Amino acid sequence: MSLTIPIETSARHIHLAEEDFKTLFGPDGKLNYVKELSQPGQYACQERLAVVGPKGRFDSVVVLGPFRSHTQVEISVTDARKLGIPSVIRQSGDIADTPGCTLVGPCGSLELKRGVIVAKRHIHMAPLDAIRAHVRDNDIVFVITTSYERSLIFSDVVVRVSPSFRLAMHVDTDEANAFANDDNPTGVILKLFDGHTYNLQAWAEELQAGIHR
Numbered sequence: 001m002s003l004t005i006p007i008e009t010s011a012r013h014i015h016l017a018e019e020d021f022k023t024l025f026g027p028d029g030k031l032n033y034v035k036e037l038s039q040p041g042q043y044a045c046q047e048r049l050a051v052v053g054p055k056g057r058f059d060s061v062v063v064l065g066p067f068r069s070h071t072q073v074e075i076s077v078t079d080a081r082k083l084g085i086p087s088v089i090r091q092s093g094d095i096a097d098t099p100g101c102t103l104v105g106p107c108g109s110l111e112l113k114r115g116v117i118v119a120k121r122h123i124h125m126a127p128l129d130a131i132r133a134h135v136r137d138n139d140i141v142f143v144i145t146t147s148y149e150r151s152l153i154f155s156d157v158v159v160r161v162s163p164s165f166r167l168a169m170h171v172d173t174d175e176a177n178a179f180a181n182d183d184n185p186t187g188v189i190l191k192l193f194d195g196h197t198y199n200l201q202a203w204a205e206e207l208q209a210g211i212h213r
Ligand SMILES: [Zn+2]
Pocket: 122, 124, 170
């Protein structure tokens, strides 16, 4: 039996380094817990910030806790277009050479030099799930979704395995809208190419070159 993976939508959000938090919310401010997220230890906060780019802004973007070593803003491709900044797809934490933005908080603002990413779609799973699904950390897989009328197969989905993860696939709002997801969408890892890690871009190039696997 295949592993049924709940698919969760990540709306735009911000992870803050503690020093950046102090610039934005004042030296005595602290993160105010509102609710737990699906990954253990991660939570939504009461704190909100404006994210400002050359072409537009979003007010009241949620801050997630706990603090991280580097501030990171996660948006969709549509959001990047509205802000007027390039959309750079990255795994969380990989922020070298990514665009910046301005963050505006109640006590100050911050010119972020880098850290705005469109999160690469990914699956969080515990080691036991990885064994059941026959995948390893950093594998790139296909996921077929359940949906009425607009089912799709996601490629380029990165698997992240850690004992601290709970099984969930994370997509952004653009990706969620693309398969018209209902309340509790799920997906299953699709084993193509004999289950080997494969990249849809490479497949598309091969098909265009007349190579059929
Ligand atoms: Zn995630």
